[in-house]
């Protein structure tokens with residue numbers, strides 16, 4: 001039985017390490033993610049351990065690499081790195097296993113809209129609705145500058161449930177049109193009591209692709225950070241809801257499969273929650289040039305990491321945006337929706353070829 005599994009794995013990972021035996025319940029292979037990071041060359045370190053189910057109480061089939069920290073159920077490893085016929089063969093193999101030993105993907109909880117969810121609309125007598133409308137449509141700095149049609153098209157809403165109170169909610173739907181995530185932005189900034197964003201409990205940003213039903217993977221795809229960057233140009237755009245790609249996230253799998261041209265529109269001065277950097281950012285807002293340069297070089301680091309990862313995923317046409325403002329959302333706020341496409345077109349810079357493409 002395990003010889004079947006070993007045959008499938010060897011067909012796309014190459015031979016396992018000599019001396020690692022089926023009978024021992026574990027085989028060590030070269031890691032395909034490390035290969036991506038190593039310019040497409042196998043490193044021959046055999047860091048990827050695949051544990052086979054044995055007697056009762058043994059761990060289920062899991063692939064983990066101690067070097068790059070890839071850690072996924074083995075069927076997901078095949079989904080990410082193996083051709084379709086091998087994935088099919090693997091699924092058939094798993095069907096022959098006792099249920100307790102199959103690789104079960106981490107259960108992702110189903111997203112739900114709050115029961116009292118209401119679409120944001122104009123001309124309401126309800127002060128709460130009025131506040132949400134103002135927040136979304138007023139030009140910056142008070143509001144986000146969305147045109148009214150886009151408030152409707154993207155389906156922004158409100159709820160009075162505690163988790164979502166005083167927020168504008170943006171639901172996300174998967175490729176089949178099923179709700180997969182909700183993100184809620186607080187109507188004001190800098191509240192020590194409440195985080196700026198609330199999201200669906202039990203679902204991580206890396207579990208989902210935001211509004212995949214609006215995407216055509218055969219066309220160029222733009223990657224941005226947040227939902228208001230997204231709202232600035234929500235056409236074939238994916239908000240990362242962060243500033244990194246994470247191994248195993250479905251977005252990486254889609255990019256690897258379709259390899260569309262990618263335009264990276266992340267913040268120009270984006271930094272992590274580093275107090276010094278945040279202080280510098282405040283100074284930068286005062287208009288001084290030098291701290292902003294520091295921030296820009298850090299932002300370039302984030303951008304560089306993402307472009308490098310895109311190259312590893314096999315994306316050959318990569319562009320990044322040298323935006324005239326900090327981010328896409330700021331263009332929307334201060335320049336207006338109509339100005340965004342031309343500003344983006346002028347900001348596009350090609351990323352030169354990198355060794356890692358394979």
Ligand SMILES: [Zn+2]
Pocket residue numbers: 031032033034035047048065066067068069070
């Ligand atoms: Zn690895």
